[in-house]
Amino acid sequence: MSAAETWLELADEDPFGVHNLPYCAFGQDRFRWPGVRIGDRILNLAAAEGRDLIDAGGAFLGQATLNRFMSAGPPVWRRVREGLTELFTTPRHREAVEPLLLAVGDVRLDLPFEVADYVDFYSSQEHATNLGRLFRPGGEPLLPNWKHLPVGYHGRAGTVVVSGTDVPRPHGQRKSPDDPVPTFGPSARLDIEAEVGFVVGVPLQAPVPIDDFRAHVFGAVLVNDWSARDLQAWEYQPLGPFLGKSFRTSISPWLVPLDALDAARAPAPPQDPAVLPYLRAADHYGYDIELEVFWNGTLVSRPPFAGLYWTPAQQLAHLTVNGAWTRTGDLYASGTVSGPTPDQTGSFIERTWNGTHPLQLADGTPRTFLLDGDTVTITATAPGPSGTRVGFGEVTGTITKPE
Template sequence: MTECWLDLAENEPFGLATLPYGVIAHGNGQPQPAVRIGDVAVPLRSATAALLPGCAELFAGACLDAFLAAGPAVWSEVRAAVTSWLGDERHRPVIEPLLIPLTDARTVLPFTVADYVDFYASENHASNVGRIFRPGSEPLTPNWKHLPIGYHGRAGTVVVSGTDITRPQGQRKVGEAIEFGPSLRLDIEAEVGFVVGVGSTLGSSVPIASFADHVFGVVLLNDWSARDLQAWEYVPLGPFLGKSFATSISGWITPLSALAHARVPAVERNPAPLPYLDDTGDSWNLALELTVSLNGEVLSRPPFATMYWTAAQMLAHLTVNGASLRTGDLYGSGTVSGPDPDQRGSLLELSWGGAEPFTLSDGSPRCFLDNGDEVVITAAAPGPGGGRVTIDEVRGRIAGAD
């Protein structure tokens, strides 16, 4: 594997095998696209102007939209070029003076979110939620193993990691009374998000085999959820105000090409999916290992490899009716939960709907989020040569309601 001429730690989580893309604001300048290596960023506007002028126009703006829309051939060309710039000493005199320390910059939302869809693809999570809300009944609805269930969210409230989350207000049912006020059961959902680069035309569909032709990369995603608002409003049309107030994503997008060593076989499915969802021999199941922390204390470690439906199946289902894709479409996996209690990706599950509070290290019992709480979700995956690829964290702190 190519070695970087930068002085990186032996186990650097953002080494040459990762190279995620983001947008940074530095000083008083316009936000600019960049690639992360270690604790510095390579500004792509100036780097491509000097060393890859044919792609310089893609990074002239303040977001990654043009680059995302350029497609897989260009994605590969730019990744190969950046790898060469950082791995070949001959490029050091040009690249090193351009590097921006991340301590001197802040990340901004890296792309324009066109549409946002959230799925419900973990059998463990869906079964837990079914048991919590429908005790004594079948935990899964009859359609669950036939199609990836999802809902359309609100693109305008997707925010970058580090943005404070205002506690939402709305209606909630307390006993027989209907009250209005701040959510008292504010929750998280630890998810993986997928960023669409290349769109599709209305009336067409995207088969599983074309997944990597359209999806550029992954982020971590926290779909904040007001469980009390959601419980009152969701019948019969599903999530609305209990979800639409905020969704946080990583500031750096890890390209699919960095996750080649993370692909693993799909879980066993019964019944067999319909042909358009059949991913036999072409599974995009990924061995991502998530960690959920509350105020610096690890609560759970959800394994993404246990997901029932993969990102390629979600995209195939999302478009099978002819719905078009646009550059910047974002879709989430739904809460990632494993089979064990310490692998649950939501506080709803960890506290079993509030009936079984979990205890923090200071001895305090908790069920849902308090004002001032900070949630951080991280993830890593197998990389080349037995190494690891890190997915950029998603972080958010709860502020009081306005």
């Protein structure tokens, strides 16, 4: 369905038309509600359900986030999506709906859901190969386990923040190869990781079978997994990322439902060697999501999500196969999205090859890692039905001086 088929005045190419309908949590003053975006406006879902315009089984009433709605499951998700489509495409609903619409620019955008747990994966073969060459020069870029399982780490849910939140430069231990002992101070090699995150709606106290991905995952957000490379390089062996990652993770305010991404499904890369049975899906697919990374307004990279070696379904299956429970609001991210060329890399350590090949920004300055005052914005779109594009909005953050 095109934007032109709605009673709202939307351009045909609007990435937030009826084909998308991403969810959010928004506020004014001390009040906060769940919402859905259409064009450049947000429908107050609590008010819409309170007036019997949609039926979510009470999932929006009295709620400040999307968690209760996400936990309701696919039948309710589909019913609400169909109801919203009806509201926005049938002119007779205009009089009832229009008073409940607010301009995006007039509200505060908050975290769309309460984050239960956070896991970050390492699923791009190009990214893992690049970092292997940088961190372990002379050795095999990929560790022996990499093509047998989706490698990941358990992050910190309490430091996941919404787009627009400042990112204070983290402190920690650093040790270069020439230093006799480590030193302590603010990170001097602060970086980004451009990722896509998936959000669990329906919880399960058992492993999630790989073919049940759509029964449990509600939708997707953009993620910037800020990374202090000097802290990470010193501490990551043998237990992996810790202070180099846990200080901030930024996500976009718009939660795009999986149902909006059906046209973006794409065959995932073939896997060799063959994976174990619990990682074999009946339909081995990923999503054709095109990311863009801007550094102080300069477009520096276009990472392609479709090339990820491990799929979101495989990530969830592996995350839970040991018996780990899932909860509503669990966020798991893809890991850095990188393609085969430098202008497709999703981190600055790759884009500048560990600082040895500086980037020149639009203002003429050569740059390697992030300086105080720098702003990074990641955007993305995906194919929608009938030639439309599905917008993810953006995730942005500005580096501030150490706290």
